[in-house]
Amino acid sequence: MPAHKTAETATRPARALRGTRARAEVAADGIPAQDAGAAEVFAVDTVNASFLESLLGYNARRASLSLVGVFMKCMARFDLKIVEFSVLSLVGRNPGITSRQLCQQLDMLPPNMVGMIDALARRGFLERRPHPRDGRATGLYLTAAGRELVDTAEPQLKSSEEKAVAHLSETEQAQLMQLLQKLYR
Amino acid sequence: MPAHKTAETATRPARALRGTRARAEVAADGIPAQDAGAAEVFAVDTVNASFLESLLGYNARRASLSLVGVFMKCMARFDLKIVEFSVLSLVGRNPGITSRQLCQQLDMLPPNMVGMIDALARRGFLERRPHPRDGRATGLYLTAAGRELVDTAEPQLKSSEEKAVAHLSETEQAQLMQLLQKLYR
DNA sequence: TATTGTTATACTCTATAACTATA
């Protein structure tokens, strides 16, 4: 896991200020003179990621990845990937949902959904039935084993997230949820 | 892009309440009776994603992906992937940074960093120089072209994000930033 | 003609093992 210690708000290079300097001249402003042909070499002590850290997108991705890690570990107990759990959870709340609808919801392409549904069906968690109105489509349904799995996994996932964000107050969690949704909806 | 219209807070299946029902009996509580051997089929009209949407992790990932999309489009003008830009930006602020440090910062594995640095060096944006203190390591430096690219790309990325989150107030943006960092740090 | 599910396939991203040069 990355460190992300520094959070300076400099808008221009604070070049290896704490780093070791070798064969380099440093001007009064603290910025090494990058003269032509100089080929100075530096050692970076503490990485300055100030620009990336100033981006909401970077921070959103970091936060997302940290929770993804929590979810992965939690679902590993059921030998499920996050997206597989998502499929089962959606089928559980939407009996008869089509693979096309799952693709739209989970931002996946149809050819890549086929194998996953096959695998979950082979493991006995869901099954295909004809669509009542559209002969091209196939509706997906949880089996009894699939229902049991979802009913066990969902609360565990919820509680693993609660543990992971416990250092935020209830108010902060609600604020964050609302702001995230405002961002992408 | 997915829809995410519904946000019911039901804790148990609201099964295709708005969907078309076929060959199925619905009890007084509105939940279809899943009798053995019945094999009812349903059509799902509006997908119920209430459980997933109740997770901070799901919402963080959705928000992150939406900004990633903005960044990708912005960087495509420079024929740069997001991670390539991140490398250049970090090298720009950390002359002499090693590939190992980049890997830690960007959560990448060393073998996968090699090719990217090669490509950026071949394109003339950065160069390798010996490390002043460690003969095993290699320091990375922007070329003049690399510096120009970073100095052009960074403000454009910043402004593209600002446009993308303009529907949030300054206060909301600051709050979101602070909460995201509190989440993963 | 358009859409659903599907196959085949290519491309990208990510992960592991092992080697070299140096610490």
Next chain:
DNA sequence: TATAGTTATAGAGTATAACAATA
């Protein structure tokens, strides 16, 4: 012995094209 950079390679994830069945 451990670490930085590298190579080769395997595996997972993601993408496009095309086809049969149905709308």
